Amino acid sequence: NSAGGDAGSTDGRTLRVVLTQEPPTLEPCEASLTSTGVVVRSNITEPLVERDPVSGDLDPLLATGWKQTTPRTWTFDTRGGVTFQNGEPFTAEDAAFSIERAVNSDLACNVEGYVFGDDDLKVKTSGDNRLTVTTAEPDPILPLRLSFVEIVPRTTDTKAKVRIPIGTGPYAVRDWQPGAAISLNRYDDYWGKAPDFPRARYVWRSDASVRAAMIDKGEAEIAVALDPMEAEKDTTVAYPNNETTALRLDGREAPLDDRRVRRAIDMAVDRDGIIDALLGGLAEPAAQLVPPGVVGHNERIKPTRQDVTGARALVREAKADGVPTGRTITLVARNGMFSGVSETAEALQYQMQRIGLNVKVRMADTATHLQYQLRPLPENVGPIALLMMHGNQAGDTAFTTSQYLLSEGPQSTFGSKDLDRRVAEAGALSGDKRQKAFADLLARQNRTVVQYTHIAHMNGLLGLSRSIRYEPNSATGDELRLSEVGQATAARR
Amino acid sequence: MSEGITMPGEEHSAGLGSGAEAAATVAGAEAAAPGSGTEAAAPASGAGAAARASETEAAARASRTEAADRASGAGAADPALAPGTEAAPNPRDARTSRWWRMLGRDRAAAVGAVILGLVALVALFGPLVIGDRAQRQDLDASLRPPSLSEGVYGLLGTDVLGRSVLARLVEAAATTLSVAVPAVLCSLAVGSALGLWAGYHGGRRESLAMRVADVILSFPSLLIAVVVLYVFSPSALNIVLILAVTRIPVYLRTARAEAAELRSRLFVDAARTFGTPSRKIIYWHILPIALPTLLTVATLDFCFVMLTESSLSFLGIGIQPPEVSWGLMVAQGRQYLQTAWWITVLPGLAIVLTTVSATVLAAWARIATDPAQRWRLTLPTKRRGASAAVPPELIP
């Protein structure tokens, strides 16, 4: 620990990663929290199956194969010859235990609510290597859901969450100095390919410029979530991070209850301008809540082109019909949602004002923002345009629609009966039909409901030191696989 | 340790001769005329003579003061306005012009005053001139560096939304001042009132007030800020209120200390012997004396308030866009430090310049308002000796 600061010295053997914040815990069943998952997932612990972030296909990990035996039952074959970092062998019992612990216990694991809702799962093992999971309703995407369950040994505490987990992953936790750093050691008995770096070390800085400076200074090899300003440097790599920003318009309050006004707002936004000037060009204009690569993404809908005159005309028209377009709309955004968020909010406000609406900005903290985002929605706050960011990590639009498009969806302000029905129908489908049904659904919301003014599919910006080689993908933000990082033997790209 | 002594190059004769002395003598002679004129009318004997002699003396002294003031100020005394002919100079005019002259004597303070004046003018009238320029966005013109070719508004470059930094600086001046000034004034008023009351009465009332100050001081002000700004609305008014509340202890302590010291002064005792109620003693006797110190603290606090507002912006709980303050500009611009320095350096410079000017001016004002120190301003800087101390209450 000399001149290199927290991240340790540049010894070429330690991979130093600088995050935005300290993980509150490393408990695997909380791995769907970004700040925990980025350290734990696929580094310390592994799930049965994993989703390929690029193709969207499911790949075997601790399960070698799976199939749906009845509409409500799936069986999994687990991998043999795998040991936990404490030396215990991995068996189907462990997998069953982990599922029980994450989904059915009283631990209130984050993954439980996030991926599985209320429904409990029935888990059975037969022999060391076979596992049967039974759901209450038919579930075509159960393996995908199970990709969120990190496998821990049977010895793990079931009464309380653990801070430092044991898993089967390529790295094991060596040491956690609270507030300062988390160090990992390569797990030498890892069943898969041994990673390049024998050691890894996480530190955290909340200021993006400091994270960037650490790469520049050679104090870290990887820095996450850099500011778009840094995009021009050759030490940064952008990657699509599955996040989509949008304005959610509260269709219950005038003037947003008028579709013309909502459509006008959609037309008022200068997506290209915002992306170029504020997001460093690191985003794609969006027309839907899910990015390409997610099941249900509709290739055919194009982002709305900015059309100020058209938008003004719509607003005027609405006004002529007695819609109180002068009422102040509150544009709520969250500090730190993404880099440049407050400028983006200002730009949106300005653009909305240009078409004759009255808008004020309110920057909120996470807790306050959540009050606006989640049902029960706050009362008596007037018309709200909520700047939100949605990340579909699971890769299936069903996760999006149930939250954002249902008229009673937890994160939706309104909707239509027709759409609700279609959502229910699409959820039961699989394969191409599923894709088509969801794609159609998304296009339909844009035509009939217009609850969202989609802004951009975001990109993350990763700082990478020249000494390493790493290809980020859409999952990098949630699951930074250290084993994919290699020493830069040859010149990088 | 003998810098008071200069080595005379040659033996200095004991008699008259220095230019300054000659000037003083002339002034004295001038002044003697009206004095002796009045004397002729009055009878003279005993203590009466004594009294009268001192009257003339005082009169002469007064007119001398004016004469000397004039001479030293303008460098050319108008003979038509010699003390003899001048019946009753308007004291207000004389006083105002004396202030200007004293300001002129302190170059640093004069520069400070000019800067502050400019800032105040810009804050008052700037927004009228620039119209909506500070808000007008042009995403295509994002981050243009300062240049002469882009018209007035391009002079200082543009920010990331393509807004003119100059226009934003102007508008931010208004916001910044409209936050800092009321915040300082509120805490000044409340804190001083409480502190004077506590200090004058002493005893239980004093300890009560001091405990209130302790509570406020040991409260994490960030907590209050977050609660008020996130839970209630994050308006400029609320920022003003928070800043005002958290700064109250500063004035409270200062005022208490001053009042506690002043309450045992003889003229306060004197007022009590007339039966003057405490409220009025505080208002008539204590407040006027404590005020310069309190105002100095206030000026210095001004700096603190601006910085705090800026730090709140850094944490995202300061002035909310699209309103803009210098602090917010610095905070928002910090990520462009490497690519577009002007967005953050210029407002930072504005803060530094304003507060340094205010501090310099406050130091000057302390001397200028103190009759016992004021004369120092008439000396050349080198010989001015110790100027007024920054009061110890300069507590952040």
Next chain:
Amino acid sequence: MPDIRAASAASEASAASAASAATAEAAARPLLEVSGVTKSFGSGRRRLTALDGVDIRLGRGETLGLVGESGCGKSTLARVLLGLERPDAGTVRFDGTDPFALRGKELLAWRRRVQMVFQDPFASLNARMSAAELIGEPWRTHRDVVPTPKAREKRVRELLALVGLRDSDAHRYPGEFSGGQRQRIGIARALALDPDLIVCDEPVSALDLSVQAQVLNVLSELRERLGVAYVFISHDLSVVRYIADRVTVMYLGKVIEHGDTEEVFDRPQHPYTSALMSAAPVLDASRTTADREIQLQGEIPSPFDIPSGCRFRTRCPHAENLCTTEPPPLATRGTTAASGTHTALCHFPLGVAGESAGM
């Protein structure tokens, strides 16, 4: 002092009436009667008795000189007389009433009758008020005394004239006056309410000789013309001897000798008084004091720890065992002058011819 006499007719009139009233009632009852006044500060071990059963009496138009070592409680007594400090025990009767029992209007009325001139003319005038404002300050509270602004202006001019200042001085600030002139403003302010009693706490000790003479002249002039009574505190014995009718000598919070000025100065009974007299340097070089000076030994005892018996015994050249055990009795000696007696608090008062300072 012709020019003081030349003051306006109004003040002349009020002065005359006050003077005649004073003479009429003078015999009837004393203006001021203080008996057994005790005052201490602090508490517990740090308790300090500043006044311990002090008695004084003062008739109308009389001047009482109060002398004593530094810290013996003179100023504290003055503050008690002014109602600035409430005594722990004992009574103060001003013209028959107890000022500490007064409230509201009556209190204000009493406040009008007793005024004070402070030792330090620099500190007792608020430097930010003009002479006129300073003199008129009491009227801000006592609005009825001089009701209209016009009348006030006039009265300020009268008062200025009375103390020998000019009209034009009204708009000057204390900083522009010399020490003597300031002290006159202080006196004028004390006179603004037409008081019956003025307590002067070392009014001249901050002033130098020639100014001191000017101020003393103003004070005695006023006494003659307005019939004001004074309590005159000083430790300059020659000044007291010049101005006072009676003298009270204090030591460590107690009155140890009281009597007519001439009596006390010429035939002191208490050894402390006698030592005091002898220590005062005199101008007349032929009468150098070196030979007859009574040198007091030791320091003044701490007021926190007052000696038993006679409090002067620690330094008294005549102290005997009795003095340690018994508090001294009040020794009274027949009077020579017309009024009052000459008392001393001593076991062994000095004889008439004995160690008299013989000035």
Next chain:
Amino acid sequence: MTRTAAPAPTGTDDPALDVEGLCVDLSTPLGTVRAVDGVSFSVRRGRTLALLGESGCGKSMTALSVVGLLDPAARVTGGAVRVRGSDTLRLSPAERRKLAGPVLSIVFQDALTALNPVQPVGRQIGEAFRIHRGLSRREAREKAIELMTRVGIPEPRERARSYPHQFSGGMRQRLLIAMAVALDPDVLIADEPTTALDVTVQAQIMRLLRDIQNERDMALVLITHDLAVVAQRADDVVIMYAGTVVEKGPVRDVFSAPRHPYTQGLLDSVPEHAVRGRPLPAVPGSPPELSAVPPGCAFQDRCPLVRERCVRERPVLRPAGEGRTTACHFAEELTHA
């Protein structure tokens, strides 16, 4: 110059302190004024010279310029201050510091503030030994205790550890004297050493000063405006008015037969000489403001003898009898009055 412990032999006619034509200029709001104007006097060892005059006439200023402790606002513009054969005004600060203490020493008036409130008095008294003799802390303390005994502080060993606020005014003044005489200076200047004290204490202090002076054969310059003190304690007197010397001579002679109307006025206004009930014969008026000392005689505004010549011409110090000088055009009239 190096310090030699042995005092210069007494009896020589060389004055221990010789001030000649001292002028001090003062920067004031009204410009530069001359606060001390050509003041000359000298004093031999064992003798006492009194500097007498109204408040503000420049007595302290004279004393401070002699010891080199003037405020930055004031500066010496002329004259010479000779001690031990060298003119202190022409010495470098470091050389001057060597004189301060062993040769020239001063006692200030305000004992309340002149002692450092946060240092034990023993340390303050011993400091001179540490500076000039390089004694250790302990040795200096012993010396300090000796001195405290000398000035009559009871239980000096214990009291050396006390702080100034634990002493009464008179004791503090004695401590100041102890401090000033620590190194047996040739010249001791006492600037109003008793003004704030009451008569019995004043008498004690004056006695102490006299005893110490006799013991160590010092020259004493006593600054005061108390005529009685001067009458009793001084050999010679210098009377100052508005920055100038108006009369100089042996005390006895000057007081019995003043040759300047100001001296006369001063002597008259002493209440000791007054008859009760009669007004005191005060000197009317107040001294001129330094910025406006009239041309001619500075005393003209207040002088009962003022003539036309006094307005025109400033009187210079002239001999007026043996050992006496006065600055009055009409000194003879007073003499014969």
Next chain:
Amino acid sequence: MFPFLRKRIVSSAIPLVFVVLGVFFLARLTGNPVDLYLPLSATPEQRAEFSADQGFDLSIPAQLWNYLVDAAHLDFGTSLRTGESAGGMVLDAFPVTLQLAGVTMLLAVTGAVLVGSLAAYRPNSLVDRVASLLSMTAASIPDFWFAIMGVLVFGVGLGLLPTSGTLGGPEIWILPVATLLIRPFGVLVQVVRGSMVTALSAPYVKIARSKGAAPRRVIFGHALRNAVTPVLTVAGDLTVGLVNGAVIVETIFGWPGIGKLMIDSILQRDFAVLQAAVLLTAVTIFALNILVDVCHALTDPRVRQAVPA
């Protein structure tokens, strides 16, 4: 001295109570933290269950009572965010802040005493004016700006210092301390200068000079100790500011101090941690005030003997 201290301690403890109560209620005003800690899709039942677990379903007075009872047993609850004991987290974070604040104030006071005395010794000299200007500027620079500049210039540009972090040699202290330092230093220089000017014109300084004391002796032997009272007061208050508000430095440089912990727990509605942190800082501030008083008493014998009125 002891009665004086006892009295001071008793009277300062009262504000402590108010601070604790105040934080409790203010925290409750910020709303229910349930949403933050449950997944966005959590059901109402899950929310209710979570609330019950954490005791947020009780009435506010009941919550307060529980809190006070637990606090009396030095149990400050567990952090919602990390599940650790709040008291432990706070105690872990505190030394960092204390060290930062301590080092900063030590340097600030020493530096200010040197610079301020130098300036005061020759008022209005070049040194004085430069020192005054610099100190005023230092006191008015936004600290986060200074910090980021420092990182870019010294960390990246010149490569002299590490950019941030807490582990490593003494060099890692430089930037954080410098950032924290500027304002207290600027303020203190002015305070020291002011009170030194006063002290240097005091009569006892004249006496010291009349004894032939050299400038160094005059300044440090005599004037300084007399001038130090206001400096101590201000330094005490500045330290209070640092204990309460090193947030920005801790945020930028990644120091896991109490300031950052406090703001994080405010933003995360982690009441237990917030309450524990505020209580600890309030106690520290209380101790600090007493310390300042003791220092006053140590430097000034008059204070030591003062009879409490």
